[in-house]
Amino acid sequence: MRPKLLMIVPVPLAGLWLPFLEKAPIDVVVQDRDAYAPASIDYALSFRPPHGLLKTLPNLKTIFSLGAGVDGFLSDPDLPKQIPLVRFVDDQLSTEMAQYVVLHVLMQHRQQRAFDRAQQESRWAQALLPRKTEDTRIGILGLGEIGTVAGARLRELGFPVAGWSRTRKTAPGIESYAGDSEFEAFLGQSDFLICLLPLTGETRGILNARTFAMLPQGAYVINAARGGHLIEDDLVAALDSGHLAGATLDVFQTEPLPKESPIWQHPKIVATPHIAAISDPRVAANFVTDGIARAERGERHPNTVDVARGY
Numbered sequence: 001m002r003p004k005l006l007m008i009v010p011v012p013l014a015g016l017w018l019p020f021l022e023k024a025p026i027d028v029v030v031q032d033r034d035a036y037a038p039a040s041i042d043y044a045l046s047f048r049p050p051h052g053l054l055k056t057l058p059n060l061k062t063i064f065s066l067g068a069g070v071d072g073f074l075s076d077p078d079l080p081k082q083i084p085l086v087r088f089v090d091d092q093l094s095t096e097m098a099q100y101v102v103l104h105v106l107m108q109h110r111q112q113r114a115f116d117r118a119q120q121e122s123r124w125a126q127a128l129l130p131r132k133t134e135d136t137r138i139g140i141l142g143l144g145e146i147g148t149v150a151g152a153r154l155r156e157l158g159f160p161v162a163g164w165s166r167t168r169k170t171a172p173g174i175e176s177y178a179g180d181s182e183f184e185a186f187l188g189q190s191d192f193l194i195c196l197l198p199l200t201g202e203t204r205g206i207l208n209a210r211t212f213a214m215l216p217q218g219a220y221v222i223n224a225a226r227g228g229h230l231i232e233d234d235l236v237a238a239l240d241s242g243h244l245a246g247a248t249l250d251v252f253q254t255e256p257l258p259k260e261s262p263i264w265q266h267p268k269i270v271a272t273p274h275i276a277a278i279s280d281p282r283v284a285a286n287f288v289t290d291g292i293a294r295a296e297r298g299e300r301h302p303n304t305v306d307v308a309r310g311y
Contacts, residue, residue, distance in 0.1 A: 002027050003292055006036065008046035008053060009066070017045075020285030026292060043292055048072030055080050062086060062295045064288050066279060068093065068146065070305050071199035071226060085305040086291055088284060089145060096277035098150040100224055101194055104248040104270065105154065108192070108220050109136055113270075133158040139190025141206070142197035142225065143169040143176065144311070150196065162186060166202070166309075187214040192222065199226035200310030207231065212238040218245045224276040227252040232263065239268045250276045 005021065007014055008031045021028050026043075029036045031053075041057045047066040054063060055078040065073065065087045073079055107113065111128050118125035138154050140147045143163035148171045151161045155173040162175040164186040169176045177186035187193070193215055197203045207223060207230040215221075221244060223230050232253055238244040246268040255274060257263060263271050291301050305311060 003042040003296060004029065004036070004040050005043045005045055005288070005292065006031060006041045006057070008044060008049040016281040017285050020282050021288065024285075024289040024292075026289065043288075043295070045288055046072070049076070051076045052078045054078070054083070062291065062301070064088070064291055065305075066284055069198055069226060070311070071228065074200070074307065074310055079307075081307050084295075084301065085307060086301045087303050087305055087311070088279060088287055089303050090279065090283050090287070092283065093277045093279060094146045094149045097146045097196070097224060098153045100250065100276035101150040101196075101222060102153050102157070104222055105138065105159070105192055105194075105220075106157075107270075108246060108248075109133070134160065136160075137162070137189050137191045139164065139186055139193050140174075141165075141193065141195045143171055143174065144196070144198070147194075147196040148174070150194065162189060184214050187211060188216065190219060191216055192220050194222045195225045195229050197225050197229060198311035199228045202310075204228050205231050207235065209234040209237065212244060215244070217243060219243075220245050221247040222249075223247070224250045227255060232261075235269075236262055236266065239266065244268070246270070248272070250274055 002025055004027045006029055011030060011033045014030045018028065038056050039058050042059060042061050043064065044054060044057065044060060045064045045066065054060065060080065060083050063073065063083055063085045067088055070085055070087050073085055110130050114128050115125060136159055138159045138161045140151050140161065140163040143165045147163055151163055151171060151174045155161050161173065162177060163169060163171065164177040164183060166179065168178040195207060207221065212234060221235065235247055239247065248270040249263065250272045251274055257271065263269050294301050
């Protein structure tokens with residue numbers, strides 16, 4: 001009997017992955033579109049499944065995430081933690097995230113927004129000179145796959161780069177800070193603070209007033225991880241006080257970002273609609289079918305999440 005995969009995604013989006021999944025030797029059903037018996041489901045694929053749904057699948061073997069982050073699963077109090085949860089890891093996704101980070105570091109570092117304003121005013125602003133690259137310190141929160149790639153790209157451009165993570169990491173050319181005891185020292189040398197952390201109980205709200213106060217005067221914040229990392233009111237206050245120079249946000253506490261949010265019109269914030277990197281449906285489908293084949297052979301997937309740690 002062929003393995004059966006349940007896709008728990010918005011029905012209009014299922015067509016992104018179905019053409020590729022249906023070529024594999026598996027049966028695919030879509031939540032809210034197809035009838036199925038819960039006991040018939042062997043595997044589940046989702047990004048943010050409704051709370052309580054996964055526990056209704058008694059013969060579930062593996063859960064696959066459509067993203068690198070798995071907070072959409074871990075926030076479910078009824079998540080069957082004994083079932084392997086596998087996160088999506090893709091080199092192209094890491095590359096695109098690094099591109100996003102580099103783009104917004106350079107836009108701020110080279111003062112492109114100021115030149116845009118000068119152009120609109122027909123003003124020759126040649127006196128706007130950037131700080132020396134070697135004196136502009138980058139701090140990356142999270143030295144996983146994405147953080148390491150982003151740090152490497154910024155090092156290639158001549159920026160000094162440091163990273164902070166829960167445990168000590170080794171990455172060529174990147175200074176490693178680890179744990180609570182080194183957090184303040186890390187922040188104190190970060191002219192750019194870039195958040196690429198997984199969202200866990202420990203990291204939720206890490207971008208807050210206390211964190212911003214420990215950054216150098218005029219620091220710039222980039223959050224391309226999860227909206228839950230940022231206390232948005234604290235950021236606005238730090239920007240309005242002049243302590244922070246600006247911020248780029250790709251993720252938000254509520255998505256889509258509500259129209260009444262002050263973030264939309266804030267002159268020091270660049271807001272993008274969660275587009276820093278988009279998973280390629282073909283690659284994601286291959287990832288899932290390969291993962292199912294591994295599970296059918298009794299193999300543990302290398303990207304299996306440690307549920308206790310949250311990544």
